Amino acid sequence: MPRLTSTLRLCLAALLLALVGCASTSGGNPLDPFEATNRKIDAFNESVDQAVLKPVAKSYQDYTPNLLQTTVKNFFGNLRDVWSVVNNGLQLKPKETLETGARVVVNSTVGLYGLIDVGTHVGLQRYTADFGQTLGYWGMPAGPYVVIPLLGPSTARDTAALLVDRHGDPWGQINPVASRNQGIALRLVDKRAQFLGMDDRLNEVALDKYSFVRDAYLQKRRAEVRRGPPSDVDELEEK
Amino acid sequence: MTSLYKDAQGADMFQQSISQVTVRLSRLINTGLLVLAGLALPAYAAPQAPDAFMQQLSNELMEVVRKDPAVKSGDMQKLANLVDTRVLPNVNFQRITASAVGPAWRKATPEQQKRLQEEFKMLLVRSYAGALSQTKDNYTIVVKSFKGSAEDNEVVVRSEIRGGNEPIPLDYRLEKNADAPGGWMIYNFNILGVWLVDNYRTQFSQEINAKGVDGLIATLAERNKSNSRK
Secondary structure, eight states: OHHHHHHHHHHHHHHHHHHHGGGGOOSSOTTOTTHHHHHHHHHHHHHHIIIIIHHHHHHHHHHSOHHHHHHHHHHHHHHHHHHHHHHHHHTTOHHHHHHHHHHHHHHHHTTTTTTSOHHHHTTOOOOOOOHHHHHHHTTOOOOSEEEETTTEEEEHHHHHHHHHHHHTOGGGGOSSHHHHHHHHHHHHHHHHHHHTTHHHHHHHHOSSHHHHHHHHHHHHHHHHHHOSGGGHHHHHHHO | OHHHHHHHHHHHHHHHHHHHHOOOHHHHHHHHHHHHHTOOOOOOSSOOOHHHHHHHHHHHHHHHHHHOHHHHHTOHHHHHHHIIIIIGGGBOHHHHHHHHHTTHHHHSOHHHHHHHHHHHHHHHHHHHHHHHTTOOTTOEEEEOOOOSOTTOSEEEEEEEEESSSSOEEEEEEEEEOTTSTTSEEEEEEEETTEEHHHHHHHHHHHHHHHHHHHHHHHHHHHHHHHHHHO
């Protein structure tokens, strides 16, 4: 329960900050009414990343065995797949649900509790889905763009959905709390390590990194919500 | 016990082969970028169906990526050359630049338009070239069957990069063009749902609003300079 409360606190803080910044923008992206505040949080996140997370992720990538890194990535990926299966199901997508579900079954058994990604090897693809996407699929609008402290780009809808996502995270049920938190930290480092190199490229191609990331994030989320059999055609028609 | 040991070793080896397959998100994006870079093709006779055209282009791209030593070595000059000669003939770069620049494009002088196009091209080509050297041999691109009408002058072709543990959606907008080597030219594409042109619109309009078209040209030129120093 303490984890839920801290997440909740984080989200409330983000929303409050966002509201404070409400009056300060004009003429920007209508999807980003809290741009001034978002930029500040983004700058804060960036400095935390540069000071702590990025160096740790870099050392992790450079100094731990590749085998370990892959195993960690597979393990958490498999846990995440469980929640994706639920959400693909909630979005009534049979192919995505079954294929990702089959992955979980194969990886959790033959793949030794998810440590080995047998699923990919035998051609079972992962279709990632989360609760924000499910809400969007059923028609809830994304709402304004929000940069969450420490977590980064999101929208009002996806921020609210995070609370549910946390509940659907199997690792969140692990006891004792100390082990759980260690796992969460490791997962974060693993995730960051996967993005290393991307900021260099972003700095090369973006004229303004904040708006570049924002626009890409919003486009990507829209596509994720729209993707899937029932909406295939709309997507083609739209542009 | 022996069999257990063997299993563990097998698992290790397997794990290693999987780790080679492992795709990092940065690479995903890179790969998407470089797909444009693989549009190498000889002249085709009759105009093809757009999906067949893209499948052929994609296959040829992956072929080049697998076999060309310049790709593996990461030699920037050679890579940029490769992109220039084999990719760009299939891309309507003027249209890409014009729609990224937006309304200001029409008011720009021909000289400004030329400069915008050159600098934007340089920015993107360098990034494709960098991405080219990072592609994995086991990636394949599967083009989905085309659902629109073959009579249309502008079409969307959808595809997926496979080989990682998650399929990566990759879509193209093509226009019919009799002068193009394959009868079609790319004028926009998206990776993971992010359209290139759309994402640059804000980037460019911010610069133009603050510093005008010449300001945008200067910013792009400066960025290209600092990129090439890296």
